[in-house]
Amino acid sequence: MDRVILIKYGELTTKKGNRKLFIKTLYFNILKKLKDFDVNIFKDMSRMYIEFNSEDLDIILKKIGEIFGIHSFLIAYKTNSDISSIKNTIKEVLSSNIDLEDLSTFKVETKRSDKNFPIDSLKCNHVFGGYILENFPNLKVDVHKPKNLIHIEIRKDYSYVYLNEYKGLGGYPVGTLGKGMLMLSGGIDSPVAGYLAIKRGIKLDLVYFEAIPHTSLEAREKVIRLAKKLAIYGGKMRLIIVPFTKLQEAIYKNVDGNYSITIMRRMMYRIMEKLTLRFKSLVIVNGESIGQVASQTLTSMRVINNVTNMPIIRPVACFDKLEIIDISKKIGTYDISILPYEDCCTVFVPRHPIINPNLKHCEELESKFAYENLIEEILANLKVITINEEVENKYEDIL
Ligand code: ATP
Numbered sequence: 001m002d003r004v005i006l007i008k009y010g011e012l013t014t015k016k017g018n019r020k021l022f023i024k025t026l027y028f029n030i031l032k033k034l035k036d037f038d039v040n041i042f043k044d045m046s047r048m049y050i051e052f053n054s055e056d057l058d059i060i061l062k063k064i065g066e067i068f069g070i071h072s073f074l075i076a077y078k079t080n081s082d083i084s085s086i087k088n089t090i091k092e093v094l095s096s097n098i099d100l101e102d103l104s105t106f107k108v109e110t111k112r113s114d115k116n117f118p119i120d121s122l123k124c125n126h127v128f129g130g131y132i133l134e135n136f137p138n139l140k141v142d143v144h145k146p147k148n149l150i151h152i153e154i155r156k157d158y159s160y161v162y163l164n165e166y167k168g169l170g171g172y173p174v175g176t177l178g179k180g181m182l183m184l185s186g187g188i189d190s191p192v193a194g195y196l197a198i199k200r201g202i203k204l205d206l207v208y209f210e211a212i213p214h215t216s217l218e219a220r221e222k223v224i225r226l227a228k229k230l231a232i233y234g235g236k237m238r239l240i241i242v243p244f245t246k247l248q249e250a251i252y253k254n255v256d257g258n259y260s261i262t263i264m265r266r267m268m269y270r271i272m273e274k275l276t277l278r279f280k281s282l283v284i285v286n287g288e289s290i291g292q293v294a295s296q297t298l299t300s301m302r303v304i305n306n307v308t309n310m311p312i313i314r315p316v317a318c319f320d321k322l323e324i325i326d327i328s329k330k331i332g333t334y335d336i337s338i339l340p341y342e343d344c345c346t347v348f349v350p351r352h353p354i355i356n357p358n359l360k361h362c363e364e365l366e367s368k369f370a371y372e373n374l375i376e377e378i379l380a381n382l383k384v385i386t387i388n389e390e391v392e393n394k395y396e397d398i399l
């Protein structure tokens with residue numbers, strides 16, 4: 001039997017003006033995701049259709065379940081657009097998909113986009129419903145809560161019959177909303193923040209602040225593993241490794257303990273701003289969550305944020321930790337995040353980080369050392385790693 005995977009678009013259908021771009025981007029995202037499979041993909045303004053080899057079906061369905069911009073998808077049985085072909089297909093679909101010994105219920109739902117088809121949708125429901133009742137005596141009609149909803153889509157060239165839909169991830173196709181840079185640490189929050197930003201169609205590059213030898217190469221490996229998980233949803237991305245050691249040491253030498261985290265985070269934002277300009281990103285994304293630690297009180301966030309005008313998106317700002325953990329388990333980052341390697345933020349944590357920092361005081365503290373030079377040096381020594389969903393890792397220095 002001729003089967004195709006039918007894809008129904010997500011929220012993009014409401015964005016009339018951008019619809020073409022959304023569909024095109026989704027199309028290329030699906031092509032990339034399925035590049036290792038022998039598939040043909042067709043698109044129109046309301047649906048996409050994927051022809052596939054039967055032996056690949058399960059893995060292809062899994063991969064489609066990882067693509068943003070898809071509302072739902074299903075396996076549709078393709079047939080000619082005439083009443084007797086549709087009837088034959090219904091018979092085959094029911095015979096091969098439901099247990100006919102069971103006393104069960106059904107409802108037919110017809111969508112007729114070919115207005116030249118001789119009977120309208122309501123009449124189709126009756127005709128095909130009647131056919132099912134005649135041929136499958138165990139099945140009864142239930143229009144309210146049917147166990148089997150039999151969809152029939154009548155189009156000009158072909159028609160489709162299908163039973164169940166799988167829920168897609170929703171969101172916008174990655175890339176349709178432009179580029180952002182995620183501050184990716186080894187913690188639980190930032191990968192979840194990244195996932196949620198990707199869901200809104202943002203194409204991400206990733207930034208990891210590293211303080212070797214205070215942090216280990218294992219900590220970097222952990223971040224790379226998290227990045228690969230994000231690449232399942234966000235496609236190929238760059239991971240920029242920021243050599244933060246000297247600046248961090250300078251902070252701890254020059255800044256009194258309580259303010260060190262505040263100043264360190266102001267430095268991170270200063271660097272992030274420069275990186276967004278260099279890598280042509282529109283926003284910074286991070287995993288800050290209100291109240292979680294001293295640097296994430298509202299006063300702290302305001303004082304830290306003061307160094308940049310770049311928009312900063314904090315997808316998990318208002319989530320409880322448990323809500324964040326739930327998502328991290330769902331996207332497969334949790335088990336990696338809880339591995340015990342230290343982060344540059346945790347190695348130097350003061351005993352009593354300030355929760356109500358004063359902006360003037362920050363500026364005074366910063367005026368005591370030449371951090372600008374250190375930032376320049378950092379920017380001249382970035383490492384960029386290309387992250388793919390699979391194994392491939394290419395090291396290359398930025399010129
Ligand atoms: P946790 O899940 O333990 O809270 P975290 O990654 O959220 O870990 P925080 O100290 O809460 O760590 O930092 C807040 C945010 O700042 C992070 O979510 C991340 O976006 C960013 N950040 C912190 N440390 C780094 C780092 N070393 N490199 C890049 N971004 C970082």
Ligand code: MG
Binds near residue numbers: 187189287
């Ligand atoms: Mg956190």
